[in-house]
Amino acid sequence: MTKQLFPKDILPDNINALAAYSSAKSQKLTGSTWLNANESPYSKTFELSLSDLNRYPDPQPQNVIDAYAQYAGLTAEQVLMTRGADEGIELLVRTYCKSGEDSIALFLPTYGMYKVTADSHNVAINALTQELLLEGSVEQIITAVGNSKLVFICNPNNPTGSLTTLNKISAIAKALENKALVVVDEAYIEFCPQQTATTLLQDFINIVILRTLSKAFALAGLRTGFMLTNPSVLAPIRKVIAPYPVSRVVAQIAEQALQSDAITQMRRQVTILNRAKAILLQWLEASPAVNQVLNGQGNFVTAQLKDKANIDKAMKSGLIMRPFTLYGQDNWLRISIGNEQELEQVKLWLETLGSEL
Numbered sequence: 238m239t240k241q242l243f244p245k246d247i248l249p250d251n252i253n254a255l256a257a258y259s260s261a262k263s264q265k266l267t268g269s270t271w272l273n274a275n276e277s278p279y280s281k282t283f284e285l286s287l288s289d290l291n292r293y294p295d296p297q298p299q300n301v302i303d304a305y306a307q308y309a310g311l312t313a314e315q316v317l318m319t320r321g322a323d324e325g326i327e328l329l330v331r332t333y334c335k336s337g338e339d340s341i342a343l344f345l346p347t348y349g350m351y352k353v354t355a356d357s358h359n360v361a362i363n364a365l366t367q368e369l370l371l372e373g374s375v376e377q378i379i380t381a382v383g384n385s386k387l388v389f390i391c392n393p394n395n396p397t398g399s400l401t402t403l404n405k406i407s408a409i410a411k412a413l414e415n416k417a418l419v420v421v422d423e424a425y426i427e428f429c430p431q432q433t434a435t436t437l438l439q440d441f442i443n444i445v446i447l448r449t450l451s452k453a454f455a456l457a458g459l460r461t462g463f464m465l466t467n468p469s470v471l472a473p474i475r476k477v478i479a480p481y482p483v484s485r486v487v488a489q490i491a492e493q494a495l496q497s498d499a500i501t502q503m504r505r506q507v508t509i510l511n512r513a514k515a516i517l518l519q520w521l522e523a524s525p526a527v528n529q530v531l532n533g534q535g536n537f538v539t540a541q542l543k544d545k546a547n548i549d550k551a552m553k554s555g556l557i558m559r560p561f562t563l564y565g566q567d568n569w570l571r572i573s574i575g576n577e578q579e580l581e582q583v584k585l586w587l588e589t590l591g592s593e594l
């Protein structure tokens with residue numbers, strides 16, 4: 238192939254300026270214990286029928302939509318199936334934001350894809366803080382949100398695990414009723430199901446809930462998510478979404494994952510993971526190498542170490558966790574809740590740190 242480089246000045250400025258999203262999987266790390274992407278340690282098997290792959294699939298497979306609507310306590314018209322919650326984020330930005338003109342509001346530190354998506358569509362970021370969201374009054378929050386079209390509330394928040402109350406979410410939605418969409422990202426809601434905002438959909442037209450099968454449902458490899466909202470909010474998104482976003486293979490697996498026995502199994506696994514998280518929290522709080530631990534919801538724990546070098550030490554030994562810069566400090570670590578053997582590796586690592594001090 239030619240050594241020539243395609244000229245960069247052909248690119249729009251916002252694309253030229255992009256820093257690629259560094260996902261937990263894109264870094265080509267080598268390791269033996271993977272606790273860096275909030276995946277589930279449980280894997281399942283499914284049955285597939287592959288005889289109709291010459292035909293295009295149902296754009297929105299009705300059996301999956303119906304099963305998810307039932308699981309969420311909603312009607313089928315309130316549900317859109319997407320290629321992961323990430324596609325939901327992208328569809329909201331592409332559908333509701335004017336490129337080069339609008340902004341989205343987010344509360345830092347939070348999930349990185351809101352900013353990556355906005356940047357790639359030349360939509361500005363109104364960067365607010367979790368502190369404002371959790372401690373601020375609704376008036377202060379609304380003032381800071383200003384004219385932003387989308388307000389992303391990650392609940393529980395990745396990577397801090399903090400929860401925004403449903404009272405606050407509904408007050409924000411009310412104040413923004415005919416102005417903006419309040420997007421509640423519930424990627425981890427199965428770990429604290431009573432906190433879901435689905436009940437608010439009855440009263441508020443401008444709340445959008447994002448869900449995924451990647452976390453508690455243990456199907457990160459499937460790439461399936463759902464957008465839950467009022468049918469009139471979904472109508473323009475249905476025009477923007479790709480014609481056949483969900484393959485027949487994915488639809489068959491998603492349908493099986495949403496059967497009632499599979500949901501019961503998922504809930505059992507959540508109970509086990511929540512219990513394991515409580516134990517990991519104790520280990521971290523007892524460790525002399527740990528500065529502070531954020532005690533929140535979700536299948537992960539985020540902690541600040543005294544010495545960042547200890548994170549590298551874990552990585553080198555094959556124990557892969559997710560390092561973070563939070564609040565301007567680069568010694569934070571997010572640990573996904575794995576199975577017993579995986580968490581044992583974390584314990585062993587913590588013990589080596591304890592003995593050095």
Ligand SMILES: *Cc1c(COP(=O)(O)O)cnc(C)c1O
Binds near residue numbers: 391448457461
């Ligand atoms: C993991 C995660 C997602 C992405 O979900 P996918 O369905 O795998 O695209 C979205 N939001 C948050 C907060 C997440 O942590």
